[in-house]
Amino acid sequence: MNSSSSRRNFLAAAGLAIPAAGLAKPAAEKPAAPKSEVKDGPKFTYRTLGKTGLKPTAVGFGCMITSDQSVIERAADIGITYFDTARGYQGGNNERMVGAALKSKRNSLTLSSKSASPTKEQALADLDKSLQEIGTDHLDIWYLHAKSKPEHLTDGLLEAQNIAKSQGKIRFAGVSTHAGQPELLPAVIAKKHFDVVLTSYNFTMDPGMDPLIQQVRQAGIGIVAMKVMAGGFRRIKENDPNFGVFKRDGAMLSMLKWVLRNKNVDTTIPSITDLDQLDQNLKAMSEPFASGDEKLLKARLEMLTPLYCRMCGACEGKCSKGLPVADLIRYVSYADGYGEFAMAREQFLEMPENLRTVRCGDCDDCSIQCPNGVRVFDRVSRAQELFA
Ligand code: SF4
Ligand code: SF4
Structure with a gap:
């Protein structure tokens, strides 16, 4: 990484170079987020998910890599209200586990799943399978999964979402994206179809993401952030020079706080695999992003730079052997x-x-x-x- 690029990204990450508009309070923002407190437990904050009217906890739960069902159950018990899965996670088994974990609370939660299928018929078949595996008659949000180009938003897939809505199988239509946001997000707005966007968003990304997210939010589309931990990397090796920094509680929490300080982000779905991680994430709803967090993120950026792909798309089509x-x-x-x-x-x-x-x-x-x-x-x- 050249030094100017590194510096630009970190300054953005630390909030020192993001355009004022990027973090400005959006005109469409709802009134002050209601707060509640679980007795003797964590504080929860809630943000309104675009025009959907849904008010999930600002920290949700990405179930993609969770293998311990009890962690999902515990999260729902203590007050997390948004859970995300997908048809393809864990070879199709993740939806079943999520459904089993949340069965008794289904109607008080926001639940989403996704289909990566390319055609209307296949996507609708995926949806029926998702409902069957989860054990519910509807999803709150159904995402078209991992789209990165405007041409991926086909008429057939949009029609599938309209059909699913008219049948009461989904409440809101979403699209998820890991990459290509500069091209994709304007197309998402222009379609006037989507209720929610699920996008990669973390402190390592190009500062240009902030105005993009703001535009989406101002169009009334809810923003859910994923990949908020920039690839995880919790299991840092003892011989890593940053071991001392990351061993102590904080680096993952700092990343989540960095995301949540952007009020255009309505909720987040960090992956959670154990109760320690769950407890730590919850703190992001009550602790502000502070100078100590900036220090941690600076060290984190040094460690992540050679490892973590921001999915910026700059290398697409550049491998001489055609590798993605x-x-x-x-x-x-x-x-x-x-x-x-x-x-x-x-x-x-x-x-x-x-x-x-x-x-x-x-x-x-x-x-x-x-x-x-x-x-x-x-x-x-x-x-x-x-x-x-
Ligand atoms: S998409 Fe390619 S160019 Fe962009 S961060 Fe990842 S590896 Fe680098
Ligand atoms: S095959 Fe590997 S080494 Fe060769 S251009 Fe592609 S990524 Fe680079």
Whole structure:
């Protein structure tokens, strides 16, 4: 990463360089967020999800990598009100577990799932399967999963969401995106179709994300933030120079607080795998982002820079062997950052064989220089070493 890029990103991350408009109170923002407090427990804050009128807790629960059902149950018991899953998570098993965990509270919660299918018919079949696995007659939000280009928002998929709404199977139509936001989000607004956007958003990302998110929010579309922990990486190795910094409580919490200080973000879905993590995340609703958090994030950025792909899209189509570089680095992050080897390998193996058999070691020189400092050759080689 060159020093100016590094500095620009960190200044943005620390809130020192974000355009004033990016964090300004939006005109459409609802009145002061209501607050409540669980007796002898954490404080909860609630934000209104765009024009949906839903008021989920500002910290929700991304269930993608959770394997302990009791953590989801505990979160619902103590007051978290938004839970997210997807048809494809954990080989289709995640929805079933989430449904079982939330069964007794279903009607008091906001629940979302997603379909990555490319056609109307397949997406609607996915929805029926999701409802069956979760054990509910409707979803509050149904996302078109992982879209990154305007052409992914096909008439057929939009029609599928309209049909699902008219049948009462979903309340609100959403779209999720890991990458391509500068192109995709204006198209989402222009469609005048979507109620909610689920987008990657964290302190490592380009400051240009803030005005984009604001535009979406001002169009009345709810904003849910994911990838808020920038790839996880909770299990930092003892020989890492930053071990002392991250070992103590705080780095993950600082990242979540950084996201929540942007009032255009309505709620967040950090992945949560254990009760310690749940307790820590809850604090983000009552503690402000402060100078100590900036220090932690600065150190965190140094550690993440060579590892974590911001999904900026700059390397798309640049691999001479046709590899989907950003996706491969994301899979490695699932393994190294979240400790989810099986899920990461499963996604790797879904690639066509001609891509699975490519080896970076056979290239004379890597044709990709990541402007964000990710060591592309190292990370993609690691994906091949781990999963192929
Ligand atoms: S590897 Fe770098 S250039 Fe490619 S998408 Fe990730 S951050 Fe952008
Ligand atoms: S080294 Fe790997 S990522 Fe780089 S161009 Fe070659 S195959 Fe693509």
